[in-house]
Amino acid sequence: MLSRTASELYWMARHIERAENTARMLDITSQLSLLPYRQMEPGQSWAEPWAIPLITTGLATDYYARYSELSAESVLNFLVSDRSNPSSIAACMNAARESGRAVRGSISQEMYEDLNLTWLELQSRMERIQADGTSEFFDWVKRRSHLFRGATFGTMLRDEGYSFIRLGTFMERADNTARIVDVKYYTLLPSLDDVGGAVDYYQWSALLRSVSAFEAYRKIYRDTITPVRVAELLILRDDMPRSLHACMNEIYDILKRLCEADSLEPERLAGEIHAQLHYGRTEQIFTTGLHEYLMAFLDKTSQLGQEINDHFLVPSLG
Amino acid sequence: MTATFFDEMHAADGSVRAHYRQFDRWLSTTSPARVAQKRAEADLLFRRAGITFAVYGEAAGTERLIPFDIIPRIIPHEEWVMLERGLKQRVHALNLFLHDVYHDQNIVAAGIVPQEKITGNTQFRERMRGVNVPGGIYAHIAGVDIVRAGAGQYYVLEDNLRVPSGVSYMIENRKMMMRVFPELFAHERVAPVDHYPDLLLDNLRAVGPGGQANPVVVVLTPGAHNSAYFEHSFLAQRMGVELVEGRDLFVKDCVVYMHTTRGPQRVDVIYRRIDDDFLDPLAFRADSMLGVPGLFEAYLAGNVTLANAIGTGVADDKSMYIHVPDMIRFYLSEEPILSNVPTWQTSRPDDLAYVLDHLAEVVVKEVHGAGGYGMLIGPAASKAELEEFRERLKADPARYIAQPTLALSTCPTFAGNDVAPRHIDLRPFVLSGRHVTMVPGGLSRVALREGSLVVNSSQGGGTKDTWVLES
Numbered sequence: 001m002l003s004r005t006a007s008e009l010y011w012m013a014r015h016i017e018r019a020e021n022t023a024r025m026l027d028i029t030s031q032l033s034l035l036p037y038r039q040m041e042p043g044q045s046w047a048e049p050w051a052i053p054l055i056t057t058g059l060a061t062d063y064y065a066r067y068s069e070l071s072a073e074s075v076l077n078f079l080v081s082d083r084s085n086p087s088s089i090a091a092c093m094n095a096a097r098e099s100g101r102a103v104r105g106s107i108s109q110e111m112y113e114d115l116n117l118t119w120l121e122l123q124s125r126m127e128r129i130q131a132d133g134t135s136e137f138f139d140w141v142k143r144r145s146h147l148f149r150g151a152t153f154g155t156m157l158r159d160e161g162y163s164f165i166r167l168g169t170f171m172e173r174a175d176n177t178a179r180i181v182d183v184k185y186y187t188l189l190p191s192l193d194d195v196g197g198a199v200d201y202y203q204w205s206a207l208l209r210s211v212s213a214f215e216a217y218r219k220i221y222r223d224t225i226t227p228v229r230v231a232e233l234l235i236l237r238d239d240m241p242r243s244l245h246a247c248m249n250e251i252y253d254i255l256k257r258l259c260e261a262d263s264l265e266p267e268r269l270a271g272e273i274h275a276q277l278h279y280g281r282t283e284q285i286f287t288t289g290l291h292e293y294l295m296a297f298l299d300k301t302s303q304l305g306q307e308i309n310d311h312f313l314v315p316s317l318g
Numbered sequence: 319m320t321a322t323f324f325d326e327m328h329a330a331d332g333s334v335r336a337h338y339r340q341f342d343r344w345l346s347t348t349s350p351a352r353v354a355q356k357r358a359e360a361d362l363l364f365r366r367a368g369i370t371f372a373v374y375g376e377a378a379g380t381e382r383l384i385p386f387d388i389i390p391r392i393i394p395h396e397e398w399v400m401l402e403r404g405l406k407q408r409v410h411a412l413n414l415f416l417h418d419v420y421h422d423q424n425i426v427a428a429g430i431v432p433q434e435k436i437t438g439n440t441q442f443r444e445r446m447r448g449v450n451v452p453g454g455i456y457a458h459i460a461g462v463d464i465v466r467a468g469a470g471q472y473y474v475l476e477d478n479l480r481v482p483s484g485v486s487y488m489i490e491n492r493k494m495m496m497r498v499f500p501e502l503f504a505h506e507r508v509a510p511v512d513h514y515p516d517l518l519l520d521n522l523r524a525v526g527p528g529g530q531a532n533p534v535v536v537v538l539t540p541g542a543h544n545s546a547y548f549e550h551s552f553l554a555q556r557m558g559v560e561l562v563e564g565r566d567l568f569v570k571d572c573v574v575y576m577h578t579t580r581g582p583q584r585v586d587v588i589y590r591r592i593d594d595d596f597l598d599p600l601a602f603r604a605d606s607m608l609g610v611p612g613l614f615e616a617y618l619a620g621n622v623t624l625a626n627a628i629g630t631g632v633a634d635d636k637s638m639y640i641h642v643p644d645m646i647r648f649y650l651s652e653e654p655i656l657s658n659v660p661t662w663q664t665s666r667p668d669d670l671a672y673v674l675d676h677l678a679e680v681v682v683k684e685v686h687g688a689g690g691y692g693m694l695i696g697p698a699a700s701k702a703e704l705e706e707f708r709e710r711l712k713a714d715p716a717r718y719i720a721q722p723t724l725a726l727s728t729c730p731t732f733a734g735n736d737v738a739p740r741h742i743d744l745r746p747f748v749l750s751g752r753h754v755t756m757v758p759g760g761l762s763r764v765a766l767r768e769g770s771l772v773v774n775s776s777q778g779g780g781t782k783d784t785w786v787l788e789s
Contacts, residue, residue, distance in 0.1 A: 001560075002560055002566050002577065002578055003579055004563065004565070101368065102542045103551075105551040105552075105554045106555075106561075109367070112368060113366050113367055113368070
């Protein structure tokens with residue numbers, strides 16, 4: 001297929017996934033911000049909850065270039081409706097629709113209509129955030145993302161285009177889950193000594209909920225929530241749909257299909273990252289240091305993104 | 319005033335014409351509330367499906383729906399038979415003319431078209447002389463504008479031989495009518511139009527370079543911000559071919575390739591929806607960002623087919639229009655089946671004098687204009703506009719032609735919740751390649767403002783479904 005088409009499909013999927021993840025993160029942040037932190041853990045320098053989404057997304061610098069103070073209202077504005085922030089939910093939905101429109105012949109009509117309807121509803125939804133409540137808005141964003149994924153799964157030909165959509169989804173998701181796990185450890189726990197210490201139930205359940213893993217955790221472990229298990233669940237378990245391992249399973253599978261003799265590097269790199277997760281153990285992660293482990297992972301996936309870009313999406317003149 | 323116009327549905331005495339009786343029965347027995355609800359539903363469906371067009375001159379990314387009117391324009395079977403024969407005859411002759419223009423120019427030798435009208439035409443491409451295009455076909459896709467005037471006679475208003483658009487609306491309008499009013503089709507035998515993309519693909523495949531059996535066909539679009547982008551992607555999808563932009567293509571050793579995820583792939587036939595001027599910055603406008611450097615050389619080398627061919631504009635401008643009936647006589651030795659609208663050539667002093675004297679009664683058009691821009695409708699113009707055009711005509715008379723203000727036929731159309739007559743035209747599409755073929759129908763455009771004669775979507779026109787009744 002056309003490289004430009006592959007690129008638009010890949011980025012369309014990434015933008016939808018990013019909008020969903022941002023909505024998840026903000027939803028949890030809203031809930032956390034209602035908890036009486038400081039009183040619960042006296043003496044601990046908990047991070048202000050509204051800083052978390054900025055640190056997770058790596059957008060703190062951009063934020064402070066626009067806003068002087070940290071406030072719920074400003075963070076929500078910046079990450080939901082600010083179109084000058086290319087990672088805001090509104091900008092992501094817009095970009096996804098623009099991509100879909102640019103290649104509407106390559107996706108099913110149901111998919112395009114779904115994207116278009118999201119875009120048409122977005123403005124009125126954003127205007128009603130105050131009235132409806134933020135949770136309702138974030139639920140709507142998640143629902144739209146689910147619907148689109150469902151329309152894709154249910155109607156799209158399993159061709160190369162489908163592979164690039166899936167690739168975009170999992171590349172974005174892997175990146176997001178790694179950031180969420182990392183930031184929770186580092187911002188919620190001031191030092192590594194606290195890992196595994198007395199951590200508030202709500203913070204852990206919030207972390208799990210933000211990646212729809214709370215119920216799964218209960219089902220699998222039937223026990224209290226501990227950091228080691230959370231790390232295992234969200235990094236190493238391949239039956240958790242948002243875990244790093246599950247994402248890399250998909251990515252590696254897709255690249256094995258897409259790569260040919262002259263484009264083996266993306267496949268090799270994906271295989272390398274996948275093997276680490278496939279054969280990894282939690283002990284080893286904590287020995288390395290969770291943060292260091294996740295940084296190394298983000299570094300490798302970013303390299304992989306570059307390889308995908310160079311081999312498929314933006315080819316040099318032939 | 320309405321009495322002076324031919325109405326498609328009602329005869330002069332107010333009775334309903336035979337081919338509209340079924341529809342009239344349906345309309346008069348269906349509750350207004352249901353009709354209103356269905357109209358709203360159609361609007362919603364068009365918007366959800368993103369069947370919109372971009373408007374130039376408005377904020378970037380502005381998209382509008384073309385208003386859709388649910389009362390169809392119905393054409394009786396026998397009238398269509400005549401129209402189809404006339405259109406095929408006309409397009410056949412135009413293709414022969416284009417071949418002649420770029421080869422021996424017999425028509426000039428025969429004294430029918432003056433030499434300077436060809437070589438002096440800005441749309442004439444000198445480098446196309448002597449180039450043999452596959453099958454001798456230049457205008458693979460023609461969108462011929464037809465109006466009905468006076469007592470109901472059909473006239474050809476314009477031959478669009480460059481990149482005519484609108485065919486996707488013809489198909490989508492039908493789909494919408496069948497979805498929203500399925501009961502209408504149970505009683506009427508309406509000829510289908512949905513197979514147009516199949517015919518188009520078949521014709522494009524027939525003109526591959528060197529007559530190869532299975533050429534790779536693509537649709538070339540200026541991009542998502544072009545006003546007709548929906549149509550480009552619609553046709554590519556329905557034909558099952560790639561929709562490419564200029565940046566997706568490159569030329570190497572006079573062969574055209576597209577960038578794909580599996581490396582370069584050769585392209586054989588390009589259904590281009592970009593004007594000549596923007597196709598190749600090396601050959602035409604150097605500032606074009608839409609084109610493909612080297613495309614024209616590849617084309618001249620016979621390694622790729624462009625549909626439509628380069629240089630078709632010489633045959634569809636308004637100064638050449640007046641010669642089309644004679645072209646039909648000259649190339650086909652037949653009498654033209656369809657008439658031209660009488661036209662004054664303001665480049666002739668006598669005609670200019672007449673037009674200047676009767677400016678308030680005539681329509682003045684730019685010879686190379688399109689889309690309803692830059693025209694004067696005398697009876698509707700203000701004094702200032704008339705004076706402005708008078709000066710423009712005097713300054714550059716060859717730039718214009720004039721025609722009588724035609725009493726365009728009307729068709730009942732929803733205006734708010736009422737039904738009132740509005741002026742309409744018709745653009746059928748004629749395909750040439752393997753054969754000259756058409757689907758029975760076309761795009762009917764309607765001027766939604768009362769009394770308006772301008773049907774272009776860029777000027778506030780709407781569309782209707784067009785029904786050709788089967789016998």
